[in-house]
Amino acid sequence: MKLLTHNMLTSHVKGVTKGYPLIIKATEVKVNELEFNAQFVSRMIPKLEWNALIQAAEWLGRSQDLPSTLIPNYENDEEFLHKVHRILLEVEVIEGCLQCPESGREFPISKGVPNMLLIEDE
Amino acid sequence: MKLKELESCLQQVDGFEEPKIQLEQYPTSPHIAGCMLYTIHNTFDDIQNKLVADLGCGCGVLSVGAAVLDAGLCVGFDIDEDALDIFKGNVEDFELSNIDTVQCDVCSIGSSYAKKFDTVIMNPPFGTKHNQGIDMQFLRTAISMASTAVYSLHKTSTRDHIQKKANDWKVKMEVIAELRYDLPASYKFHKKKSVDIQVDFIRFTPT
Numbered sequence: 001m002k003l004l005t006h007n008m009l010t011s012h013v014k015g016v017t018k019g020y021p022l023i024i025k026a027t028e029v030k031v032n033e034l035e036f037n038a039q040f041v042s043r044m045i046p047k048l049e050w051n052a053l054i055q056a057a058e059w060l061g062r063s064q065d066l067p068s069t070l071i072p073n074y075e076n077d078e079e080f081l082h083k084v085h086r087i088l089l090e091v092e093v094i095e096g097c098l099q100c101p102e103s104g105r106e107f108p109i110s111k112g113v114p115n116m117l118l119i120e121d122e
Numbered sequence: 123m124k125l126k127e128l129e130s131c132l133q134q135v136d137g138f139e140e141p142k143i144q145l146e147q148y149p150t151s152p153h154i155a156g157c158m159l160y161t162i163h164n165t166f167d168d169i170q171n172k173l174v175a176d177l178g179c180g181c182g183v184l185s186v187g188a189a190v191l192d193a194g195l196c197v198g199f200d201i202d203e204d205a206l207d208i209f210k211g212n213v214e215d216f217e218l219s220n221i222d223t224v225q226c227d228v229c230s231i232g233s234s235y236a237k238k239f240d241t242v243i244m245n246p247p248f249g250t251k252h253n254q255g256i257d258m259q260f261l262r263t264a265i266s267m268a269s270t271a272v273y274s275l276h277k278t279s280t281r282d283h284i285q286k287k288a289n290d291w292k293v294k295m296e297v298i299a300e301l302r303y304d305l306p307a308s309y310k311f312h313k314k315k316s317v318d319i320q321v322d323f324i325r326f327t328p329t
Contacts, residue, residue: 002195004195005195005197005222005224008234008238009224009234010234012232032219033219034220037171039171040171040173040194040195043171043194047238089195089220090219111207112222113223113224113225114225115225115226116224116225117201117225117226118230
């Protein structure tokens with residue numbers, strides 16, 4: 001599970017009003033290299049919940065001096081874009097779980113795939 | 123990449139080992155997947171450097187194709203763990219890093235991913251196995267997720283019904299091609315050797 005994907009995931013447990021962001025508890029993390037494309041990264045940034053990304057990076061121990069708020073003119077800052085590329089697209093959670101911040105319900109991540117399926121009465 | 127090369131590449135994608143009939147698991151043939159992806163990429167430029175979602179990805183033939191065509195990232199969504207295991211195997215075989223997967227029920231996604239993706243591609247279940255209406259649920263979800271376009275396959279016989287829904291949902295519908303989906307006998311109850319189903323390859327865009 002990449003952090004770009006994590007940034008979009010929410011918990012839909014019954015009764016939960018804000019199941020976001022899901023707390024990452026990782027037991028195995030991998031870095032999988034992916035070709036850098038400045039345009040793609042720049043375009044993804046405005047779609048992100050930036051705070052959730054910063055938190056996710058912290059949970060993985062990889063804050064790497066990412067700013068807590070977006071710098072203006074980030075589209076032209078190659079170094080910044082490279083940092084974002086790395087955390088968003090190259091770091092992958094292979095094993096662990098995602099925890100709903102409100103209900104505490106845990107969604108397992110196994111072989112890199114988060115399982116968001118809920119049982120009947122959830 | 124030429125269409126023939128893409129098809130040939132997709133022939134290497136592993137399919138379902140034990141397809142689950144109630145989930146309508148049929149592989150999308152390399153030919154159909156190739157045609158779809160080739161058009162989406164060359165005619166509409168909706169794959170390269172785009173954030174793509176593949177709903178009901180199964181073993182991932184469409185996702186692998188999108189990744190090979192340089193999608194920025196392609197995320198596959200499916201309910202079945204076994205299919206996703208095969209999907210992972212395919213991703214490893216092809217050594218692709220621009221793919222991710224989520225196990226979930228597409229019908230329960232709702233609007234969680236509203237407009238987050240540039241493009242959604244899919245070959246949804248048609249609703250032939252006690253799951254009538256599932257194709258429209260998939261379509262509704264896909265439309266909410268995509269900011270640019272949804273590309274999907276639907277039975278030609280349902281075209282008018284889909285057009286009505288598209289109008290209700292205020293989306294533009296364009297039948298790009300009519301394809302014959304050749305389904306070889308894959309389940310024990312299949313009496314014929316293979317069957318041709320006429321399907322529409324459709325592009326949906328917000329008005």
